[in-house]
Amino acid sequence: MIGETLFDRVLIRGGGALLAFVWILPLLYAIWAAFHPAAFEARFDLTAPLTLDNFASAWSQAPFARYFLNTILLVTMILVAQLVLCTLAAFAFARLEFPGKTILFTLILMQLLVMPDILLVENYKTMRALGLVDTIIAIGLPYFASGFAIFLLRQTFMTIPRELDDAARVEGCSLLGLLWRVYVPLGKPAMLAFGLVSVSHHWNNFLWPLIITNSVETRPLTVGLSIFATTDSGTAWAVINAATLMTSAPLLLGFLLFQRQFVQSFMRAGIK
């Protein structure tokens, strides 16, 4: 930065610190409430006793183990389906010639502009027609073909030098061999970045799973948590916060552990 004065620096750092504080405040409160007895829900006292009872009671009051399983199944299924389908589609758009290519790609780009919530009713009708209401597949199915993933991977594939493609073909790669041995390995950073976006989005997705599920066997964490918070616990904030921390912990921990790889992937994939 050119000519940064002390005053500028104070303003920039100060503003950054303030934003960071505002952002982390709810999380700090959740941690505070979860680890202290209910009496300290709205009282700040450094000498307050620490406890894990809130977690134990939350875990025993609702089938969180089942919800965890459902969510993990859900995000894994969505991610695998998205990577397989969108890699194939992106490869076709990046390197093959076929009639209607431009129109199809425009349609996919337009899909990026449509808010998913608008489609809730239509999606519900489709799932009912397929007889899939209240299944884990139904939660994931509308998201399998991701316009964003197709777009991102196509852009990545298009930056791969043509000569690598030519070389692999001369060496005897089939079309799918080419995709598997050249494009997929070189597209890994973009795939990792997309994987992070996809997992965190579907881990936290709430509205669609709420509508399409109605039993413990299919509900993901988000829906389970909301039901737990509204009906079972009333205003037991300490327990609700303990449950909230539990449900978001895997994502938070995962991000903290792989922070460097994620940031690098994002930089390489060009998403900032």
Place this chain on the structure above:
Amino acid sequence: MQTGQAQIQIENVSRLFGSTAALDDVSVSLRKGEFSVLLGPSGCGKSTLLRLIAGLDAQTSGAIRIGGADVGGKAPSLRELSMVFQSYALFPHLTVLENIVFGLRVRGVAKAERMKRLDTVAAMMGLSQLLARKPSELSGGQQQRVALARAVISERPICLMDEPLSNLDAKLRADMRVELRAIQQALGLTVVYVTHDQIEAMTMADRIIVMNAGRIEQVGTPEEVYARPATVFTAGFIGTPPMNLFPVALFGGRHGVPPGTGKHLVGLRPEDLFLAETGPEAELRGVEYLGADRLVSARLGGTDFILRLPASAAPPPARFALGWAPERQSLFDAASGQRLAGFDFASPSPTKKDFTHETA
């Protein structure tokens, strides 16, 4: 090594991009075990022709035969050839070892066989110490060797090269020229080599195919192409400085040059000109000292030309009489640009070489 037999035949091949022809009715036959160089300026169609031979692109019309069989519509990998690219096209996510054996793995060659061939080729290319590295950790020259090793290990009889030396510095390029030629000779490879660098063509080629604007101007040994250019284009493209072209009127009636009215051009290399007792009078324009030689720019009757004199000789005076070696002169039709072979002096060296090729 068995040479002389046609390995790759290009028959009336055209390649249109839209309405422009990158290749226009090209026919040539490349012989087995020979180092053939496609030489020409940028955009002359030489790389297009190479991609057609490789099967990476398809011709609009005409046929390509490899080993006698029409390869039209055949995938690149079924054409029994290997290829070295200008950018080397090494896979950045694979190590040197994996890059070299990439093709063998794809084709399902057994691991023991792969490693056996790898040992031989890596030793030959001096890559044995570098096998665990990634391409990004190699110098340009080392990357070039890996690309070459990948072509050699395939043990295919034909190797196509698309300006493989153009990204190297001058010193390395000179070394690699010698090395490439040695490898080609040792393995008896049929090499098709694309370049715009006439030094590469002259030093390595058995035969040069000079191309311009999607057509073949001349096919011949380096000696033939240099001494007896078939067209005005070749005369001007080959040689630094290129061949001087004089209107015939300036020389008419001397040394077998037909007295003309400007319809013909006389071509003479700078080293075929000298200072004479009598002859057409030229006017000195400038002298460039090159160490071993002097390049003298001069003008004769409105035509600028260059003559090469040994540096040991005195620089020429402001006006001097021009002499030339008549057996070295080339005569061209000014309108068509074609060589008029009927006026060639019998010249032993280039034609003799050509003769052996024809009968081999």
